Amino acid sequence: MDPVILEKLENCQSLPSLPAVAYQVIEHAKCNDSDSALIASILEKDPALAAKVVALSNSAANMGAMTINSVKDAITRIGLDMTMTLALSFSFAKAMYDKQINTMDHQLFWRRALVSGVLGRVLASKMGQVKPERFFLAGLIQDIGMLAFNEIEAERYGVLFHSAKEHSELVKFEQKEFSTDHAKLGAWLLANWGMPDFYVNLVRNSHNAINKDTHIDEQIVIFSGDFAELWVHKEPSLAMGHLIKKNNKCRLFSTKEISAIVDEVSSQLPVLNEIFATDVKTPFSISRLIEDAKQILVDRNMKLIGDLDKARKDASETKASEEQLKEQLKKDILTNVFNRAYIEIISDRAFRHSSDNSCPLSVMFLDIDHFKQVNDRYGHQSGDIALKQFAKTLVKASGKGCYVGRYGGEEFVIIMPGMAADRAMAIATKIRNILRKNPLQVSQSVKLPISASIGIATFTPGQHEFSSAEHLMDAADKTMYQAKKSGRDRALIFKA
Numbered sequence: 001m002d003p004v005i006l007e008k009l010e011n012c013q014s015l016p017s018l019p020a021v022a023y024q025v026i027e028h029a030k031c032n033d034s035d036s037a038l039i040a041s042i043l044e045k046d047p048a049l050a051a052k053v054v055a056l057s058n059s060a061a062n063m064g065a066m067t068i069n070s071v072k073d074a075i076t077r078i079g080l081d082m083t084m085t086l087a088l089s090f091s092f093a094k095a096m097y098d099k100q101i102n103t104m105d106h107q108l109f110w111r112r113a114l115v116s117g118v119l120g121r122v123l124a125s126k127m128g129q130v131k132p133e134r135f136f137l138a139g140l141i142q143d144i145g146m147l148a149f150n151e152i153e154a155e156r157y158g159v160l161f162h163s164a165k166e167h168s169e170l171v172k173f174e175q176k177e178f179s180t181d182h183a184k185l186g187a188w189l190l191a192n193w194g195m196p197d198f199y200v201n202l203v204r205n206s207h208n209a210i211n212k213d214t215h216i217d218e219q220i221v222i223f224s225g226d227f228a229e230l231w232v233h234k235e236p237s238l239a240m241g242h243l244i245k246k247n248n249k250c251r252l253f254s255t256k257e258i259s260a261i262v263d264e265v266s267s268q269l270p271v272l273n274e275i276f277a278t279d280v281k282t283p284f285s286i287s288r289l290i291e292d293a294k295q296i297l298v299d300r301n302m303k304l305i306g307d308l309d310k311a312r313k314d315a316s317e318t319k320a321s322e323e324q325l326k327e328q329l330k331k332d333i334l335t336n337v338f339n340r341a342y343i344e345i346i347s348d349r350a351f352r353h354s355s356d357n358s359c360p361l362s363v364m365f366l367d368i369d370h371f372k373q374v375n376d377r378y379g380h381q382s383g384d385i386a387l388k389q390f391a392k393t394l395v396k397a398s399g400k401g402c403y404v405g406r407y408g409g410e411e412f413v414i415i416m417p418g419m420a421a422d423r424a425m426a427i428a429t430k431i432r433n434i435l436r437k438n439p440l441q442v443s444q445s446v447k448l449p450i451s452a453s454i455g456i457a458t459f460t461p462g463q464h465e466f467s468s469a470e471h472l473m474d475a476a477d478k479t480m481y482q483a484k485k486s487g488r489d490r491a492l493i494f495k496a
């Protein structure tokens, strides 16, 4: 447990406390050779407690017609162990009820505890447990940790309590806020009171996930809490939906059995109300509740299917936008042709492909002539338009299978897999013609002719002129400079 919470628990003066009698009962409950007469005398010292024990004994399931009249009768009739369990149940119930608190809804807590107790007993009987009363006590006290939370963290806990729509949500909130839940606090409290491990462990595990391999004792306590939600949830059909879903995981009860369990609890409530001076009623019709819950589950399933479809669609959209992003990372922002980094990757790949498949590879470098003047005379924006238009011309003229990239500034490159020098030269001529015929419209009145200096280098496998893509690119670049130097607006082919 979180050390801060533990310290607060250890130093808290106002945790619920048990009547003195309860401590003596706990001590005796732990040893196997308890003396019936001694226990009877201990319990009879507290007449209110003794009366409740007797009443609880009479209310216990399958007791037969004979009414028990005293603690001694109870011990004879139901045995020492069960009598002590009932005495403890009442002591705990009193301790829990007396701990009236404002921050959380005490009546709600109390109703839930009592119904959980009855359910523990009913479920244990249905599941063939020999001492069902032990599960009355276990069900009753399983949420006692909530009282401890409420004492050590009153305000924070009050907020959680009132924000949670249901018990399972409260447990989630506790975990998030305190890194522990009330089952752990309850187990700590019970261990502190010296309760037998049987109860301490059941309470500690009362929020565990359940499956068909879960120990039967734990299944009883976990289900007693889930069933109890039917009596305290604002929308019992939702609670029934959760219950049916959980039950499906371990296939414990049929719908008919769930219905019988609820009926059994409802029939025991009047006696329990009398003993504990409460007024807990069953606020729903069980058959209606099961039908509503099934409908909710059907609706949920339909929604789930819808959500799943949406999730799939979102995932493919995410994938698509990832692809888009990847594509963008390859591109030059201004001109939308490939950037230098990606062109270098392509040139490497193309070079390898070319040498592996014995096919030619041409690389063309192009540099716009006197580009500085465009910027200087007509402004940077016109320069940008010129660059974009130039890039478009290259893409259009080179066609599919070629890769156009901006190498930097006003310098561009085209990777031409499978193309020999003559085909590359034909494309260069095409580019120059398009440029000549389409002067750049810089303003309404000014059209600016643009030309480029072009260098071409071709790798022909077997001729050993170039050992790498880098080498080939370098040759095309140098050839472009030669074209510049020799008068611009021309295309030259590299010669070794």
Ligand SMILES: Nc1nc2c(ncn2[C@@H]2O[C@H](COP(=O)(O)OP(=O)(O)OP(=O)(O)O)[C@@H](O)[C@H]2O)c(=O)[nH]1
Pocket: 334, 367, 368, 369, 370, 371, 372, 373, 375, 379, 380, 381, 382, 383, 384, 387, 408, 409, 410, 484, 488
């Ligand atoms: N508008 C604009 N201009 C750019 C960009 N990148 C580079 N430039 C300009 O391109 C011009 C390149 O000038 P220079 O290297 O002197 O070459 P040039 O004027 O084209 O002359 P030659 O290449 O010798 O024909 C510079 O003015 C740069 O500012 C850009 O992204 N947008």
